[in-house]
Amino acid sequence: MKLQTFLKGVRDETPLLLAVMPFGVIYGIMALEAGLTRFQAQSMSYIVFGGSSQFVASKLFAESTPWSIIVLTVVMVNLRHLLYSASVAPYLKELPLGWKATLSYLLTDEAYAVTINHYQKRPDDRYGHFYFLGAGLILWLTWQMSTAAGIYLGKMLPSNWPLDFFLPLTFIAILVPSLNNFPAIAVALTAGICSIFFYGFPYKLGLIAAALVGMTTGFIIDMRRRRA
Amino acid sequence: MNVWLVLLLGGIFTYLTRAFFIFLFGLWEIPSWVKEFLRFVPPAVLSALIIPELFVQSGKVFISLENVRLLAGIAAIFTALLTKNTLLTILTGIVFVFIFNTF
Numbered sequence: 001m002k003l004q005t006f007l008k009g010v011r012d013e014t015p016l017l018l019a020v021m022p023f024g025v026i027y028g029i030m031a032l033e034a035g036l037t038r039f040q041a042q043s044m045s046y047i048v049f050g051g052s053s054q055f056v057a058s059k060l061f062a063e064s065t066p067w068s069i070i071v072l073t074v075v076m077v078n079l080r081h082l083l084y085s086a087s088v089a090p091y092l093k094e095l096p097l098g099w100k101a102t103l104s105y106l107l108t109d110e111a112y113a114v115t116i117n118h119y120q121k122r123p124d125d126r127y128g129h130f131y132f133l134g135a136g137l138i139l140w141l142t143w144q145m146s147t148a149a150g151i152y153l154g155k156m157l158p159s160n161w162p163l164d165f166f167l168p169l170t171f172i173a174i175l176v177p178s179l180n181n182f183p184a185i186a187v188a189l190t191a192g193i194c195s196i197f198f199y200g201f202p203y204k205l206g207l208i209a210a211a212l213v214g215m216t217t218g219f220i221i222d223m224r225r226r227r228a
Numbered sequence: 229m230n231v232w233l234v235l236l237l238g239g240i241f242t243y244l245t246r247a248f249f250i251f252l253f254g255l256w257e258i259p260s261w262v263k264e265f266l267r268f269v270p271p272a273v274l275s276a277l278i279i280p281e282l283f284v285q286s287g288k289v290f291i292s293l294e295n296v297r298l299l300a301g302i303a304a305i306f307t308a309l310l311t312k313n314t315l316l317t318i319l320t321g322i323v324f325v326f327i328f329n330t331f
Contacts, residue, residue, distance in 0.1 A: 015315035018322075040231050047239035057234065067230040074238035080273060081245040086262075087269035089253035100254065104247035109277070116270050162325055165297055166318070168281035169304050173317035175274040176308035184271045191272040192279035196289060199280050207276050214272035219265050 005127040009134025012114045015173070019166030020051075020110060020139065021146045026163050027054050028150020034062035038151050045147040049140070050108065051167070052204075053077040076203030083211060084112040088132070091119045095129055103129060106136025109167075113174040183225075187218035300324035 024045070031041035036058070044054050053074045060070045084107055092100055115132045122128070179185050191214025198206030282301040283289055291298065304321035311317070 012314075015318055018315070018318055036231060040235070044235050044238075047235045048242050049239075050242055053238070053242065057238065061231065061234075067234050070234045071237045071241070074234070075241040075245070078242040078245050081242065082248055083269050083273055085246055086249035086253070087266045089249040090258055090263055090266070092250055093254055093258075095254075100250050101247070104250050105243060107246040107250075113270070113274065120267075120270075162297070162329060165281065165300070165325055166322060168278045168297075168301065169318045169321035170314075171274045171278045172301065172304045172321065173308055173314040175271060175278065176305055176317070177312040179271065184268070187268045188271040188275035192275040195276035195279045196283055199284055200287070206280075207273070210276040211269070211272040214275065215265055215268040218268035218272070222264060 002127050002130045005125070005130040006134040009115070009118070009131035009136075010138045011134075012118070012131075013111065013135040013138050016110050016114070016170040017138065017142045019170045020142050021149075022161075022163035023051055023167055024143050024146025025150035025154060027051065027058065028147045028152075029154035030055065030058040030150075031061075032151060032154065034058040036061060041151050042144070042147055045144055046140075048074065048078075049105070049143065050074075050078050050081075051143070073203060076205060079203075079205070080208055080211070081107060083208065084109075084116075087116055088112065088119065091123070091128055092132075099129055103132050103136065106133070106140060108136070108139060110170060111136040111139050113171065117174060117178065183218045183221045186221055187214045190214040190217040296325055296328040299328055 027045070028041060031044065031054070032038065036044070044057065048054055048057070056077055057070050057074050060073060085104070088103075088107065092103060095103075111132065114135050115128075118125070118131050119128055125131070175188065179188055191210045194210035194213045195206060198209045200206065201209060278301070282298045283291065283295075285295065285297070293299070300321050303324040304317050307313075307320040308317040
């Protein structure tokens with residue numbers, strides 16, 4: 001059962017890898033262009049392990065930004081993981097510390113998206129953490145290998161391909177089928193509209209602000225429904 | 229040298245944002261209203277990640293038939309609605325963005 005659940009996590013994550021791979025490749029290219037050594041570029045992928053923050057950091061390295069500003073920006077861009085952390089925490093409550101530490105490391109946009117889907121469909125799955133581990137590990141491996149591909153083979157790719165657009169497509173593929181009830185639709189619409197209005201917020205904080213407004217909307221709708 | 233400092237500090241803080249609630253909620257019982265609230269994290273965050281990618285280009289809202297990403301995104305959304313298939317949705321978006329980009 002454990003192995004099956006693990007493999008299901010791997011399988012459900014696999015389609016998303018199609019979009020993660022080119023993203024990793026572009027990151028590898030950008031990091032080298034920013035002046036990082038190959039070793040540093042690869043190391044960022046396993047130490048920070050957060051695609052969009054690695055992109056921003058590379059851009060800032062290229063502009064010789066002071067290191068403190070780069071750290072601050074990386075942290076701000078990655079702040080949304082707090083929401084993911086809170087969201088999966090109830091399902092991981094009973095796990096030993098080693099599991100919690102490992103799954104924390106693997107908690108990325110793409111692993112979170114499929115894992116929370118699984119947990120919400122099957123909240124009583126005793127082996128849900130194996131699903132999370134499967135999704136997280138295959139994503140981790142893909143990210144490391146595609147970074148390496150970008151570092152070593154990057155120059156062979158045409159640079160005008162909109163490869164960075166593939167990632168939002170994976171989010172569409174996860175989000176749209178899950179919008180099967182009114183509160184969820186209202187949440188997505190509010191958060192989406194707000195994300196445009198808040199786009200100019202510094203450090204991409206508009207994302208979190210928009211998400212919080214969306215979540216509050218859903219919460220209020222749910223409360224009113226229960227009272228009615 | 230500063231590169232390593234950035235990687236180390238950036239890595240530590242990023243890890244902390246990921247681990248924070250996973251460890252905190254192991255120590256404290258989560259109130260049920262918080263769980264209700266957190267149920268909406270996926271639609272809220274995913275939507276807030278997607279929408280600017282479709283509608284905003286170089287810092288400005290760009291609604292036009294020339295906005296390739298918007299068109300490809302709409303094609304992907306329809307595919308997702310009709311098929312509920314992850315791979316097919318992603319592929320549709322990719323194919324459309326290439327078609328619109330070429331012509």
